[in-house]
Amino acid sequence: MSLRSWSGNRRVPRLVRAGVFGILLWAGGAAASEPSRRLPVTIGVLTDMNGPFSDQVGRGSVVAAELAAEDFAREDESLAVTIVSADHQNKPDIGLAIARRWIDTENVAAIVDLPHSGVALGVAHLMRERDRVALASSSMTSDLTGKACAPTTVQWVTDTWAQGRGTVAALAGDGLSAWYFLTVDYALGHALERDATAALAATGGSVSGATRQPLGTADFSSSLLRARSSGAQVLALASTGADMIAAIKQAGEFGLTPGLTIAPLFIQLSDIHALGLETAQKLRFVASFYWDLDDATRAWSRRWGERMGGRMPTEDHAGVYSATLAYLRAVRRSGTVEGARVVAAMKAAPIDDPLFGRTIIRADGRAVHDVHVFEVKRPAQSRGPYDYSVRTGTIPGAEAFRPLAAGECPLVRGSNP
Numbered sequence: 001m002s003l004r005s006w007s008g009n010r011r012v013p014r015l016v017r018a019g020v021f022g023i024l025l026w027a028g029g030a031a032a033s034e035p036s037r038r039l040p041v042t043i044g045v046l047t048d049m050n051g052p053f054s055d056q057v058g059r060g061s062v063v064a065a066e067l068a069a070e071d072f073a074r075e076d077e078s079l080a081v082t083i084v085s086a087d088h089q090n091k092p093d094i095g096l097a098i099a100r101r102w103i104d105t106e107n108v109a110a111i112v113d114l115p116h117s118g119v120a121l122g123v124a125h126l127m128r129e130r131d132r133v134a135l136a137s138s139s140m141t142s143d144l145t146g147k148a149c150a151p152t153t154v155q156w157v158t159d160t161w162a163q164g165r166g167t168v169a170a171l172a173g174d175g176l177s178a179w180y181f182l183t184v185d186y187a188l189g190h191a192l193e194r195d196a197t198a199a200l201a202a203t204g205g206s207v208s209g210a211t212r213q214p215l216g217t218a219d220f221s222s223s224l225l226r227a228r229s230s231g232a233q234v235l236a237l238a239s240t241g242a243d244m245i246a247a248i249k250q251a252g253e254f255g256l257t258p259g260l261t262i263a264p265l266f267i268q269l270s271d272i273h274a275l276g277l278e279t280a281q282k283l284r285f286v287a288s289f290y291w292d293l294d295d296a297t298r299a300w301s302r303r304w305g306e307r308m309g310g311r312m313p314t315e316d317h318a319g320v321y322s323a324t325l326a327y328l329r330a331v332r333r334s335g336t337v338e339g340a341r342v343v344a345a346m347k348a349a350p351i352d353d354p355l356f357g358r359t360i361i362r363a364d365g366r367a368v369h370d371v372h373v374f375e376v377k378r379p380a381q382s383r384g385p386y387d388y389s390v391r392t393g394t395i396p397g398a399e400a401f402r403p404l405a406a407g408e409c410p411l412v413r414g415s416n417p
Contacts, residue, residue: 038080041331043069043324044108046095046123047138049087052216052242053115055270057138061085061113061320063307067300068324078332084108088119090215095119096126103130109337110135110327113320117141117187124153131339135327137319140240140266141191142402145366149409152339154327154346156367157319157356158288160188161402163265164196166286166395168203170373171234176261177205180232182223182247184239185212192238192265208232213243220247224254233261240266245274252279268314272388277379280388284375289315289355290389293372296354312386318355323367326351326359360397364409371400 045065047057062085069081088095102108112135114120120139127134128150136144137156144155183189208230211223227235237244272280291301291312304313330345351359356369373393
């Protein structure tokens with residue numbers, strides 16, 4: 001576990017803990033100076049540090065949260081912000097145990113990142129019980145803003161509904177209507193397959209078959225052979241990270257790619273980097289953020305990259321930054337860390353976000369912003385490391401995400417779309 005603290009514009013040494021800020025805050029007499037009246041706010045980055053999603057999130061998510069805390073401190077000195085972090089090992093029981101300890105012993109007010117949908121769903125339920133905030137910036141399941149929505153949850157970057165619908169729409173124009181699903185067997189994969197299947201049916205497409213594998217599968221040969229013999233035109237990968245990378249590589253090794261179009265339902269910059277352009281070229285995908293979109297995304301990405309050995313950030317890293325900064329601003333406005341009140345403040349007005357553009361937080365907790373369609377460049381098109389994709393289209397936020405009334409969120413029953 002790591003910990004960093006911010007107080008105004010000065011970074012406090014790593015070993016200073018949130019409890020010390022509490023003592024300073026409430027000390028009386030001469031000690032009651034301006035810094036002592038700052039509200040202490042501890043944010044936990046609960047992530048995958050060493051597993052299949054660690055390149056997408058991991059240490060880079062901690063850096064993104066630190067940047068958000070630093071940027072907030074530059075604009076406002078009313079909060080004393082502490083960032084803590086831990087590895088949930090992609091196990092919901094471990095994630096919940098960490099979250100409970102953080103709340104009970106370290107006064108953690110919000111938990112951000114939350115890759116692995118099973119972890120995110122469990123932590124979001126706990127945060128609702130404790131009236132603290134779950135910032136599910138790296139969790140994909142659309143259930144977080146559907147049947148499992150809560151007044152203390154915000155889902156920032158994307159979700160399985162947006163990814164499935166956007167990918168189907170990107171391929172539908174080529175007449176690619178018969179799909180075979182290769183699905184990772186946990187909440188993320190199930191939701192990706194479910195939401196993409198629904199989008200496919202709405203366009204008149206069909207499912208030629210599907211197989212499921214446990215997280216961490218190394219050999220996809222039998223599933224790939226089934227896909228080749230199914231008559232499908234598209235091999236849809238309802239997975240991400242190391243599992244998806246392995247499946248794409250093996251599809252090429254088995255000679256499937258000339259006859260099957262590969263459709264990664266959730267691919268990020270780190271995955272393309274691991275695949276290499278020779279393998280990943282011409283893949284089409286949807287994403288809410290790309291480091292080279294505009295001047296603002298480039299400037300922030302280079303700041304992040306300075307602390308990450310020259311890498312460029314994924315959309316998950318960008319989501320941690322944006323969700324954390326929006327949360328801190330809402331704490332300032334509401335004057336509390338009570339979860340429902342802070343999230344209500346986040347929902348109160350549109351957010352002019354430097355990385356995702358104009359963003360609104362809906363009643364169901366969904367952060368709505370534009371989503372983009374990309375194609376991976378051929379090797380000859382790339383100008384250098386991380387120059388991997390070109391934007392081919394944009395889906396307006398109002399169309400990119402599931403209509404408000406269609407999600408079965410108890411918070412919005414009876415609401416208009």
